[in-house]
Amino acid sequence: xxxxxRLNEDxxxxxxxxxxxxxxxxxxxxxxxxxKIAALKPSYISVTYGAGGGTSKNTAxxxxxxxDDLGVLSLAHLTCASSTKDEVRDVIGNLKQLGIENIxxxxxxxxxxxxxxxxxxxxxxxxxVREIRKHGDFCIGAACYPEGxxxxxxxTDDIRYLKQKVDSGVDFLTTQMFFDNDIHYxxxxxxxEAGITVPVLPGIMPITSASQMKRSQELSGxxxxxxxxxxxxxxxxxxxxxxxxGIAYATDQIIDLLANGVRNIHIYSMNKPDVAAKLMxxxxxxxxx
Numbered sequence: 001x002x003x004x005x006r007l008n009e010d011x012x013x014x015x016x017x018x019x020x021x022x023x024x025x026x027x028x029x030x031x032x033x034x035x036k037i038a039a040l041k042p043s044y045i046s047v048t049y050g051a052g053g054g055t056s057k058n059t060a061x062x063x064x065x066x067x068d069d070l071g072v073l074s075l076a077h078l079t080c081a082s083s084t085k086d087e088v089r090d091v092i093g094n095l096k097q098l099g100i101e102n103i104x105x106x107x108x109x110x111x112x113x114x115x116x117x118x119x120x121x122x123x124x125x126x127x128x129v130r131e132i133r134k135h136g137d138f139c140i141g142a143a144c145y146p147e148g149x150x151x152x153x154x155x156t157d158d159i160r161y162l163k164q165k166v167d168s169g170v171d172f173l174t175t176q177m178f179f180d181n182d183i184h185y186x187x188x189x190x191x192x193e194a195g196i197t198v199p200v201l202p203g204i205m206p207i208t209s210a211s212q213m214k215r216s217q218e219l220s221g222x223x224x225x226x227x228x229x230x231x232x233x234x235x236x237x238x239x240x241x242x243x244x245x246g247i248a249y250a251t252d253q254i255i256d257l258l259a260n261g262v263r264n265i266h267i268y269s270m271n272k273p274d275v276a277a278k279l280m281x282x283x284x285x286x287x288x289x
Contacts, residue, residue: 036273079108
């Protein structure tokens, strides 16, 4: 089943993201976390490609396990900056052979020391989207950035590039994490005005520790609102309290989004089934509405 068909259903959908292990030794631990998240019956689970493509060999394996063994719709990430065009085509062929119909197309991080761009690699996500379209009837997702991509100085350029990406064959978008819902609502207004009409899933990350907050800011450049910073200042030194507060903050974000007509939410689980379970518990009656 294609994810776009599920997103077009008139109901609330909650999905989760997991990431492959950094080493083969951690594979079983990640698989266990994935199994527990799948037991929460999300609409789908996405599997990342790993920084620089380093953990990509396990992406297809985990996505296939989610689909075939756990009976949950899966979405395999695919990045192109760290791989040659031929390597990308091999991955697409493998996903097709495994019966995985859903791909999230990303440029990905440029590996340190690599000369980029180069002729043997796709330079932009829109090129990857177009390539995937050539190789089968995939449902293709892509990323978007409510606060603007860190490499684009002007938000107008960011939306223009996003429109180009969507027009290349994207079925739905998932946002980078954000912590102020007004940023998301303003972003939706601007992209709809630009003619981008595909479904947009807000990406929510429950921040449950000070180190996670720091890492999130380094990766995305996101702005933390004052009320979140106050929460971190008060509870950041108390791990259990910070986890509870972080889950409560994410729950509040999701409830506000749902109350304002958003029907599809994507949660960056960070491979933490306990956090995922608590969120679903908090939303148990709300998602039935």
